[in-house]
Amino acid sequence: MKAGCFKQWAAGIAVMALPVLAQAQAADPKPWQLNMGRGVTHLSQNAYEAHMLALWICIAIGLLVFGAMGYAMFAFRHSKGAKPDTSFTHSTKLEIVWTVVPVLLLVIMAFPATSKLIDMYDTREAEMTVKITGFQWMWKYDYLGEDVGFTSRLDRKSEEIRQSGIVPTTADHEHYLLDVDNMLVLPTGTKIRFVITADDVIHAWWVPALGWKQDAIPGIVNEAWTQIDEPGIYRGQCAELCGKDHGFMPIVVKAVSPEEYRAWLDEQKQADAPATATVPATGAPSTETAAADAADAAVAG
Known part of the structure; x- marks a missing residue:
């Protein structure tokens, strides 16, 4: 039973990971598609590239943060006799590091995103x-x-x-x-x-x-x-x-x-296009003219 549940979980995780790892997606969204598609235009490619850049940065941050948390919880657990550090004090260096690094990451993402956004609204030279x-x-x-x-x-x-x-x-x-x-x-x-x-x-x-x-x-x-x-x-x-x-x-x-x-x-x-009226040939009276002449003759008679 446990083996079956494990296989189901593994299959589910694999299905979820495939769209993230795929290098290209179909143009139109598909059922259960998790990742953004590349599309068929220059703008859709720009959006895909900006999305993937942010996604991989978030994945790297998540692996680093949760990896450190997992290691700390395992290596310094109470059952191994770990004692809490009551002498920890404020560290200026650490404050600088975890302030500067996020700012640098935001700048790295901001430059390509801004240029792509400007391109998205440039409707000049349209044909x-x-x-x-x-x-x-x-x-x-x-x-x-x-x-x-x-x-x-x-x-x-x-x-x-x-x-x-x-x-x-x-x-x-x-x-x-x-x-x-x-x-x-x-x-x-x-x-x-x-x-x-x-x-x-x-x-x-x-x-x-x-x-x-x-x-x-x-x-x-x-x-x-x-x-x-x-x-x-x-x-x-x-x-x-x-x-x-x-x-x-x-x-x-x-x-x-x-x-x-x-x-x-x-x-x-x-x-x-509206239907054009047929122009009668020169010298030949039109149907409307002939009908009017006949009506005039009848009144005169």
Whole structure:
């Protein structure tokens, strides 16, 4: 029985340690994933590197502190006849050491974190701009300067499963509550600026693979940017409690090559273009003109 419990504990610890030791994670979060993923953008890589630096420093501090505590408790236990030191006095050297060392560690973490944070908010030299507006409970995307815009909401299949009351499985829907009717299509290798706001209440636009999330606040325009390096489909959700259907406004970003993106954009423009009236050939009266002449002749007769 004890051996079985030991094996279970060992397996659990191994599973918990794997994400920490892994050098790369999938773009989208996975069930039971404990560590941050690398993502598919420059910003997500920056966030991952800052996270791992802080994590390893914390692990080193923890091993040092708890190792010293464990050694002290074992080597100087009462059963071995250890006596408490009643003559210990204040040590200026120790005070200096345990003040200077944490300050140095904070400085070591602050420099890369600050540079990465500045980079995160530098939206200059963007090649295109997408306006994101949060609604209860959907997103609206406008490609500024392209006259293309559409809404994106929970896909119909997820909605039907949700309303049915059954317990969904991956067999019913592989991306239940994480799929939409209209994906946000973006080109790879392109610096994209986002302007983010909301129409009613506070929302938050969050796709983990992109490495950031940004609040969508009514009356305020926030900025962010991304440059997606790898084609693929990346999913996210609203990250701000925005009402009763907060959990049903997913985000799906489809990253394609610049050529595919341009072809898709042209299709959207053609679909949104109003139908043009047919111009009659010179010398041939139009249908409307012929009908009017016939009506005038009938009245004259």
